[in-house]
Amino acid sequence: MFGLKADWSLDIKQRYFTLGNYAGGEARWCPGCGDHGVLTVVQRICRDEQLPPEKTVAVSGIGCSSRLPHYMGTYGFHGLHGRALPVACGIKARRPELDVWVATGDGDCYSIGTGHWIHAVRYNMNMTVLVFDNSVYGLTKKQTSPTTPIGFQSNTHPLGAPLAPLNPLTATLGITNVSFVAQTIDWNPVHLYETIKAAHNHKGFSLVNILQRCPVYSENVLKDLQQNPSKLLLLTHDKGIPLETNLLRLFPNQQEHDPLNMSEAYDIAVQNSPVPVGLLYHNPDVPCYEDISSQGKNMGVDEKLAALNAAYDQFAI
Numbered sequence: 339m340f341g342l343k344a345d346w347s348l349d350i351k352q353r354y355f356t357l358g359n360y361a362g363g364e365a366r367w368c369p370g371c372g373d374h375g376v377l378t379v380v381q382r383i384c385r386d387e388q389l390p391p392e393k394t395v396a397v398s399g400i401g402c403s404s405r406l407p408h409y410m411g412t413y414g415f416h417g418l419h420g421r422a423l424p425v426a427c428g429i430k431a432r433r434p435e436l437d438v439w440v441a442t443g444d445g446d447c448y449s450i451g452t453g454h455w456i457h458a459v460r461y462n463m464n465m466t467v468l469v470f471d472n473s474v475y476g477l478t479k480k481q482t483s484p485t486t487p488i489g490f491q492s493n494t495h496p497l498g499a500p501l502a503p504l505n506p507l508t509a510t511l512g513i514t515n516v517s518f519v520a521q522t523i524d525w526n527p528v529h530l531y532e533t534i535k536a537a538h539n540h541k542g543f544s545l546v547n548i549l550q551r552c553p554v555y556s557e558n559v560l561k562d563l564q565q566n567p568s569k570l571l572l573l574t575h576d577k578g579i580p581l582e583t584n585l586l587r588l589f590p591n592q593q594e595h596d597p598l599n600m601s602e603a604y605d606i607a608v609q610n611s612p613v614p615v616g617l618l619y620h621n622p623d624v625p626c627y628e629d630i631s632s633q634g635k636n637m638g639v640d641e642k643l644a645a646l647n648a649a650y651d652q653f654a655i
């Protein structure tokens with residue numbers, strides 16, 4: 339692996355990571371589940387970006403998608419329901435040099451974890467957050483989730499979901515300090531790859547809402563979008579998600595959208611018909627909380643003691 343040179347300096351060979359370095363346990367999602375494709379894309383991006391597995395962490399809550407850390411050959415933390423984001427923020431706060439990925443679902447993030455989602459967006463810590471949005475609670479076998487369409491028959495609403503679904507794009511766009519919001523589809527691996535790669539390249543909290551097929555419990559929800567691409571609206575821009583010309587042809591509806599334009603992003607997201615795919619909003623200038631809060635992290639013991647004493651002296655009477 340390494341040899342000694344005449345000047346006694348170590349000559350360490352550069353490591354090259356293959357896809358196998360990012361493979362964990364065998365994925366146990368159902369056949370045809372969109373989660374398989376997302377896992378493959380995440381592993382490919384890790385390989386293409388040559389992320390050291392020992393400096394990469396996959397964090398999740400509870401749900402089908404939250405099994406992702408088990409299938410990665412990196413560090414991982416399979417947390418509690420709705421609590422992926424506070425765990426990820428804790429990791430980032432103390433180890434900002436780690437590459438943090440979050441796998442969560444529409445129930446995990448937009449219902450049980452709602453408070454964490456809002457504040458994690460506001461803190462804008464540098465992490466890639468993948469919301470596997472299949473419009474249903476899959477792991478617990480078909481309950482209505484926040485993104486379940488009105489009228490959809492589930493085990494909690496056999497006569498049909500009574501409320502209009504939450505729109506995760508408009509909701510996220512409305513949060514202070516939002517810096518990256520995108521939406522993609524699991525059945526177009528190129529768009530999926532490019533979107534997640536753009537999210538990973540962004541320094542800040544990147545939220546990617548992935549329309550994810552669950553052929554077992556919510557097959558009909560996305561079937562129409564798969565079979566009829568005119569129900570999708572591809573967002574294009576030179577600052578957006580890059581797509582080659584032959585793939586652009588797959589999307590009959592396209593709209594040029596500057597991802598810095600927040601009001602247009604909101605208009606596209608709130609309309610939601612056709613369903614937007616692409617980069618809705620990207621502001622690279624929002625500060626990251628870990629950069630603000632980790633000031634003084636590298637202070638020596640004496641400096642820390644002096645700072646502590648100075649802080650205590652404020653309360654001296």
Ligand code: SF4
Binds near residue numbers: 368370472554
């Ligand atoms: Fe995927 Fe649905 Fe099966 Fe869960 S229940 S693994 S979301 S297909």
Ligand code: MG
Binds near residue numbers: 401444445472475476
């Ligand atoms: Mg779900």
